[in-house]
Amino acid sequence: xxxxxxxxxxxxxxxxxxxxxxxxxxxxxxxxxxxxxxxxxxxxxxxxxxxxxxxxxxxxxxxxxxxxxxxxxxxxxxxxxxxxxxxxxxxxxxxxxxxxxxxxxxxxxxxxxxxxxxxxxxxxxxxxxxxxxxxxxxxxxxxxxxxxxxxxxx
Numbered sequence: 001x002x003x004x005x006x007x008x009x010x011x012x013x014x015x016x017x018x019x020x021x022x023x024x025x026x027x028x029x030x031x032x033x034x035x036x037x038x039x040x041x042x043x044x045x046x047x048x049x050x051x052x053x054x055x056x057x058x059x060x061x062x063x064x065x066x067x068x069x070x071x072x073x074x075x076x077x078x079x080x081x082x083x084x085x086x087x088x089x090x091x092x093x094x095x096x097x098x099x100x101x102x103x104x105x106x107x108x109x110x111x112x113x114x115x116x117x118x119x120x121x122x123x124x125x126x127x128x129x130x131x132x133x134x135x136x137x138x139x140x141x142x143x144x145x146x147x148x149x150x151x152x153x154x
Contacts, residue, residue, distance in 0.1 A: 013047030 013044075013051055016043060016047050016050075
């Protein structure tokens with residue numbers, strides 16, 4: 001950017017020098033060669049001063065922009081991370097208590113379902129046992145009476 005500004009200013013200064021030179025040459029009064037050279041020298045000095053002023057201005061702007069950018073970087077520090085051990089421990093304890101409570105509730109449900117299943121299985125086993133005991137008793141009774149009949153026949 002600075003080189004394009006300097007180049008533009010040089011171009012303008014050259015144009016100013018040429019215009020002053022042309023004006024000095026076109027004057028109708030009898031200007032001597034020394035006067036023309038003096039005017040050209042004055043125009044060149046003026047153009048040089050303007051170039052110096054422009055370069056100084058550009059330098060100041062670059063410095064100001066650089067300083068502002070550095071201040072922005074300095075003020076934009078990384079966020080500070082603060083860890084409170086007591087709050088961390090409290091949060092962890094609360095999470096553990098919640099997990100324990102949820103696990104206890106699930107274990108309670110599992111025990112209840114298991115108890116219901118065992119009760120149902122026990123009733124079915126009793127019914128089956130009663131049914132088989134009756135069949136076994138009648139079969140034993142018929143076996144006993146057949147044995148008694150055989151004993152009598154002898």
